[in-house]
Amino acid sequence: MNLKFSKMHGLGNDFVVIDGVRQTVNLSSAQVRALADRHFGVGCDQLLLVEPASQPGVDFRYRIFNADGGEVEQCGNGARCFVRFVHDQGLTAKRAIRVETQKGIIEPRLNDDGEVTVDMGVPVFEPDQVPFVSPSREVAQSLQVGDEEVQITAVSMGNPHAVQVVADVDRAPVERQGPIIESHPRFPKRVNAGFMQVVDRHSIRLRVYERGAGETLACGTGACAAVVAGIARGLLDSPVRVETRGGFLSIAWGGEGTPVLMTGPAVTVFSGEITL
Numbered sequence: 001m002n003l004k005f006s007k008m009h010g011l012g013n014d015f016v017v018i019d020g021v022r023q024t025v026n027l028s029s030a031q032v033r034a035l036a037d038r039h040f041g042v043g044c045d046q047l048l049l050v051e052p053a054s055q056p057g058v059d060f061r062y063r064i065f066n067a068d069g070g071e072v073e074q075c076g077n078g079a080r081c082f083v084r085f086v087h088d089q090g091l092t093a094k095r096a097i098r099v100e101t102q103k104g105i106i107e108p109r110l111n112d113d114g115e116v117t118v119d120m121g122v123p124v125f126e127p128d129q130v131p132f133v134s135p136s137r138e139v140a141q142s143l144q145v146g147d148e149e150v151q152i153t154a155v156s157m158g159n160p161h162a163v164q165v166v167a168d169v170d171r172a173p174v175e176r177q178g179p180i181i182e183s184h185p186r187f188p189k190r191v192n193a194g195f196m197q198v199v200d201r202h203s204i205r206l207r208v209y210e211r212g213a214g215e216t217l218a219c220g221t222g223a224c225a226a227v228v229a230g231i232a233r234g235l236l237d238s239p240v241r242v243e244t245r246g247g248f249l250s251i252a253w254g255g256e257g258t259p260v261l262m263t264g265p266a267v268t269v270f271s272g273e274i275t276l
């Protein structure tokens with residue numbers, strides 16, 4: 001199978017983006033892993049597949065696969081690249097589109113300044129919906145991580161996140177705690193582990209050990225999850241500037257029951273063709 005693709009990134013969180021509208025694409029988990037491999041394949045944190053919409057009132061379907069081959073519910077940095085891809089590839093003339101994901105509909109929009117704003121939907125704290133095994137609905141809960149006990153906020157942006165507050169992200173135990181939290185038994189679908197440093201009420205620094213990909217230079221849904229966790233814990237006020245290792249995102253949230261708006265860049269690095 002010959003596959004045309006674009007290599008893109010959102011703040012260094014990088015993607016192989018494939019047009020599944022004008023080419024027939026059926027990838028196994030093993031083929032996704034091979035494409036994502038940074039030595040034997042193209043290399044990426046996630047693979048994004050563009051498909052025709054499967055329901056009225058929506059422009060496209062958006063499927064997301066982590067580098068480990070697993071299909072997941074949502075990808076924020078990918079959503080910004082998605083709308084730039086379908087626009088630049090001539091798959092739509094719209095600058096604002098409605099996109100169906102595994103867990104709901106998101107609305108990315110190309111702004112005149114070249115950045116992209118995405119309505120990422122309404123965050124969910126209900127433990128059963130994250131999913132997170134928890135007897136309590138407290139916004140901050142204890143989690144045993146190896147021989148350490150940490151306070152986390154569990155929240156879904158369509159995909160699951162466990163966010164903790166640290167004094168200094170540069171010294172956060174991302175490599176040590178990340179893999180343990182990612183596969184913690186209290187997260188039945190595994191989880192993305194966020195480490196957030198509160199700089200002031202309108203800015204944070206963030207690192208994320210991503211489910212199925214390891215630490216990435218930026219995580220869009222992770223930035224959304226960290227901001228809503230910080231606001232819910234009374235530490236932040238909207239809007240919040242999020243500094244990631246790959247650059248800056250702006251996140252706005254009006255509070256419970258309202259959607260999260262994320263704004264940031266989306267870059268095409270090159271296009272290519274691969275034979276699988």
Ligand SMILES: N[C@H](CCC[C@H](N)C(=O)O)C(=O)O
Nearest residue numbers: 075076077159210211220221
């Ligand atoms: N690793 C995530 C998917 C990619 C999310 C991230 N790259 C983003 O920008 O939101 C998960 O398993 O839920």
